[in-house]
Amino acid sequence: MKSSIVRALWLSFIMIIAGAHGALAQDQSTGPMSDDEVYQELNLFGEIFDRIRDEYVDAPNERELVRAAIQGMLTSLDPHSGYLDPNDFEDVREDTQGTFGGLGIEVIMENEVIRVVSPIDETPAARAGVLAGDLIVELDGVEVRGLSLDQAVDKMRGEIGTDIELTIVREGRDDPLNITITRDIITFRVVRTSVRDNVGVIRLARFTGQAYAGIEDGIRELRSEMGDDMKGLVLDLRNNPGGLVDQAVYIADAFLARGNILSTRGRTDDENTRYDANPDDLDKLIADIPLIVLINGGSASASEIVAGALQDQQRATLLGTRSFGKGSVQSIIPLGENGAMRLTTSRYYTPSGRSIQAAGITPDIEIFQDVPEELQGRDLLIGEAALDGHIDGGTEKEATTGSSVFVPADPDKDNQLKYAVDLINGVETNEAFPPKADN
Structure with a gap:
């Protein structure tokens, strides 16, 4: 009797969740299931x-057990959907605010191990030598295989000042690499500025809640410092793994006076949105300033929104290597005291209608770095297209080759940055800078 009551309550709970949150499982060979078939499947779940x-x-x-079942249901959809228990949900909120504890790496799950998308500038992981594309196979000697992404991330977080040993596999290296990292509070400046040969350089490390404010301050400071001597701007989005979509829209708007920035398309009308630029004092401040955007294989998500918008609107020249190709939007849906779910709800499209999902953005000018011999071949990342279970983009061919993520620490050895500055200064040609779009 007890089991029957529990099962009945459990089935009622599952049906409420299914009705509230949308799509039910589909058998791809037969199409969507009927209501009776769905109830039969849920009954099987309750019986087990x-x-x-x-x-x-x-x-x-x-x-x-229940949370593992929910996690399995969500992670079966695509690599970016998942369940967040209350602690994970709090970590996500801290992460997007720009201050959190841990190692300082952006990661994804790939073939049951953790792949590093990008180490965050000036964090313990970056200082310890972790590279984009590294595969983390063990945490303190315990295999990552069998853990969910959120479980692995939780293990990497911990008390400040404590050590964790990462066992890393790098392409081209015969033996695994053990790297010990001391956990720390990850508080980093998302925007840094510099000047090279009368060209303002703005480095954006991540799209946190402070990203647009940092970009605005950086533009105003550079303009004030150089005045009419400013010959151009370089926006460096290399190895920027993304973040908040609204910040990407604000930043693209900072360089555009009008025209479309981004549109999203999902299954429901609520997920179909369009974002357009509006004239303001900031874009007027740099309206006539040539702009180059640097991207590479570690530039993902919100980085690709900005790069795609500025490329399609002919406001900027893109330089570097192909971007990562994450063109899907994840909604964080709170579940009260039970945490939240991260659910892929739409794809985003550039102004010309391109979906960059699993395809990435190809730069206008492809420039490669001089990769040190010991890193050659290990600096390449295929990106989203290499992830098991990724959703398709629909408008572009998927990436099949790797894109470099290597950026030298010394700016004097940075071929991409040097080429961008030379191009702005007329060492090559200024034909790469079309006029600002009027549409």
Whole structure:
């Protein structure tokens, strides 16, 4: 009797969740299931849950069973959907605010191991030598295989000042590499500015809640410092893994007076949105200033929104190597005291209608770095297209070759930055700078 009551309550709960949050599972060979078929599948789930509770060799933690089932359901959709328990949800909120504890790396799950998308500038991971494209296979000697992405991230976080050993596999290296990193509070400046040969350089490390404010301050400071001597601007988005979409829209708007920036398309009308630029004092301040945007294989998501908008609107020349190709939008849906779910709800499209999902953005000018011999071949990242279960983009061919993520620490050895500055200064040709679009 007890099992039957639990199963009935469980099925009611599942049906409420399914009705509230949309798409139910589909058998691709037969199309969408009927309501009766859905209920049969849910009944099977309830039966298995009851058998585990009653017959497993040790009494299971039922809460963990339910959350593992939810996690499995979400992670089966694509690499970016997942369940966030209350602690993970709080970590996400801290992350987007720009201050959090941990190592300082942006990661994704790939073939049951952790792939580093990008180490964050001036963090413990970056200082310890972790590189974009590294595969983390063990954490303190414990295999990553079998962990969810959120579980692995949780293990990498910890008490400030404590050490963790990452076992890393790098392409082209025969033996795994063990790197010990001391955890620290990750508080970093998302925007840094510099001047090279009368060219303002703005480095944006991540799209946190402070990104647009940092870009605005950087533009105004550079304009005030150089005045009419400013010959151009370089916006460096290399190895920027993305972040908040609204910040990407604000930053693209900073360089555009009008025209489309971004549109999103999903299954429901609520997910179909369009974002357009509006004239303001900031874009007037740099309206006649040539702009180059630097991208590479580690430039993802919000970075690709900005780069794609400025490329399509002919406001900037893109220089570097192909971007990562993450063109999907994840909504964080709070679940009260139970945390939240991260669900892919739409794809985003550049002004010309391109979906960059699994394809990335190709720069107008492809420039390669002089990669040190010991890193050659290991600096390449295919990106989104290499992730198991990724959704397709629909408008562009998927990437099949790797794109470099290497950026030298010494700006004097940075071929991409040097080429951009030379181009602005007329060492090559200024034909790369079309007039600002009027549409």
